[in-house]
Amino acid sequence: MRIVINGAGIAGPTLAWWLRRSGHEVLLVEHSREPRSGGYAIDFWGIGYRIAEKMGLLARIRELGYQVKEMRYVDRHGRTRGGFPIDAFGRMTGGRYIELRRADLAATIQGALDAGVDTLFGDSVAAIEDTGAGVHIGFDHAASREVDLVIGADGLHSRVRALAFGPEAEFEIPLDYHVAAFEIEGYRPHDDLIAVSHAVAGKQITKLSMPGDSTLFLFVFRDEYLSGNSPASAPQRKSALADAFADVGWECPEILAAMNDIDDIYFDRVSQIRMQRWAQGRTALLGDAAACVSLLAGEGTGLAMAEAYVLAGELHACGGDHRTAFARWQQRMLPFLRRKQVAAAKFASSFAPKSALGVTFRDHVSRLLRIPWIADLLVGRAVRDDIELPDYAFPPVSRT
Ligand SMILES: Cc1cc2nc3c(=O)[nH]c(=O)nc-3n(C[C@H](O)[C@H](O)[C@H](O)COP(=O)(O)OP(=O)(O)OC[C@H]3O[C@@H](n4cnc5c(N)ncnc54)[C@H](O)[C@@H]3O)c2cc1C
Numbered sequence: 596m597r598i599v600i601n602g603a604g605i606a607g608p609t610l611a612w613w614l615r616r617s618g619h620e621v622l623l624v625e626h627s628r629e630p631r632s633g634g635y636a637i638d639f640w641g642i643g644y645r646i647a648e649k650m651g652l653l654a655r656i657r658e659l660g661y662q663v664k665e666m667r668y669v670d671r672h673g674r675t676r677g678g679f680p681i682d683a684f685g686r687m688t689g690g691r692y693i694e695l696r697r698a699d700l701a702a703t704i705q706g707a708l709d710a711g712v713d714t715l716f717g718d719s720v721a722a723i724e725d726t727g728a729g730v731h732i733g734f735d736h737a738a739s740r741e742v743d744l745v746i747g748a749d750g751l752h753s754r755v756r757a758l759a760f761g762p763e764a765e766f767e768i769p770l771d772y773h774v775a776a777f778e779i780e781g782y783r784p785h786d787d788l789i790a791v792s793h794a795v796a797g798k799q800i801t802k803l804s805m806p807g808d809s810t811l812f813l814f815v816f817r818d819e820y821l822s823g824n825s826p827a828s829a830p831q832r833k834s835a836l837a838d839a840f841a842d843v844g845w846e847c848p849e850i851l852a853a854m855n856d857i858d859d860i861y862f863d864r865v866s867q868i869r870m871q872r873w874a875q876g877r878t879a880l881l882g883d884a885a886a887c888v889s890l891l892a893g894e895g896t897g898l899a900m901a902e903a904y905v906l907a908g909e910l911h912a913c914g915g916d917h918r919t920a921f922a923r924w925q926q927r928m929l930p931f932l933r934r935k936q937v938a939a940a941k942f943a944s945s946f947a948p949k950s951a952l953g954v955t956f957r958d959h960v961s962r963l964l965r966i967p968w969i970a971d972l973l974v975g976r977a978v979r980d981d982i983e984l985p986d987y988a989f990p991p992v993s994r995t
Contacts, residue, residue: 606882643897671844
């Protein structure tokens with residue numbers, strides 16, 4: 596089949612890789628002019644880790660990844676108030692747990708694609724006309740074309756979803772937080788591989804010192820601390836963060852000052868996408884576009900990769916009968932994703948507490964995770980993926 600995938604983040608290239616195993620012709624369309632950098636780190640484990648292993652990507656992922664040693668909660672003077680070592684995650688996943696930049700994971704998957712996948716950067720699917728026998732796709736720039744299927748892997752604010760399923764507001768569940776993230780070179784103090792986090796009511800900032808000289812910052816804050824909509828430009832984003840975090844103490848003044856030297860700032864609402872169906876005719880949605888779990892799940896990339904694997908597998912197993920394949924894929928994956936969404940939404944208030952009392956409570960309770968059996972019990976529950984991934988009879992990988 597000829598298949599267009601809109602979005603070359605995590606889900607899109609993973610799907611392209613697996614579709615090539617069945618010999619489909621794939622066009623990836625990415626609206627950024629080059630692979631997105633998007634300076635935030637991800638935890639990577641579970642079923643995503645298993646898919647990466649099946650794709651032969653683990654060696655590269657381990658090279659790019661790192662093991663964070665500790666989560667440390669500090670007060671406005673930098674005094675430790677809570678926290679725990681991260682080793683339970685390694686223990687409870689049999690060492691199959693790693694952190695890496697989202698952009699590095701995306702580049703690793705893209706780097707594994709063969710010559711049968713074309714990627715069109717700086718463009719987007721702009722029109723979808725399903726004729727029943729095929730789909731007529733219009734682009735912002737490229738000439739339109741006829742294909743067999745179109746897949747929206749274009750993230751939380753999916754354009755394919757808007758074109759084929761309806762406006763975002765129908766499917767978005769806002770979790771009442773905003774998130775911002777960026778990376779700075781040379782920031783001091785640098786606590787190698789320790790995540791240091793400071794929270795006041797409804798606002799949290801976390802600093803992760805990477806091996807080398809780089810530091811990643813993650814801001815999470817309640818919507819009420821943002822006036823207006825999510826800012827679009829870098830100067831507007833900086834000004835929104837400066838306003839929200841001016842009075843927060845700890846290293847905030849230094850971090851906000853250092854932020855002025857960079858332009859690449861991720862900034863968005865923390866939301867989920869919940870849909871009753873992921874496919875309609877010859878169009879389907881994948882990854883965050885279909886079922887964003889949000890950063891609170893700590894697993895969105897892995898889930899996106901698993902959805903992609905199962906979609907390609909069902910298309911293969913159904914001999915290209917997309918209707919049956921879409922139905923079987925959705926039946927297998929949607930209830931599992933919904934359970935992940937529900938669990939993630941419940942976690943919001945412990946991740947970034949709404950009140951000062953909540954912060955104190957969270958900091959105290961976090962110390963229980965220093966006791967190995969308690970950590971293993973809680974982490975073991977959190978990292979469990981209750982789903983069987985089928986083995987599809989894909990032909991062996993052939994490299995050209
Ligand atoms: C701050 C933060 C922390 C996170 N932490 C974790 C974590 O610890 N572990 C984890 O596994 N997940 C984490 N996630 C979630 C994870 O990043 C996502 O779930 C995952 O990236 C989803 O993959 P995707 O391919 O569906 O979407 P994306 O990775 O968002 O990729 C979508 C792609 O589509 C492109 N695109 C968008 N619009 C268009 C368009 N109109 N036309 C063409 N292309 C378009 C985008 O440029 C992008 O390249 C985190 C997310 C955030 C925001």
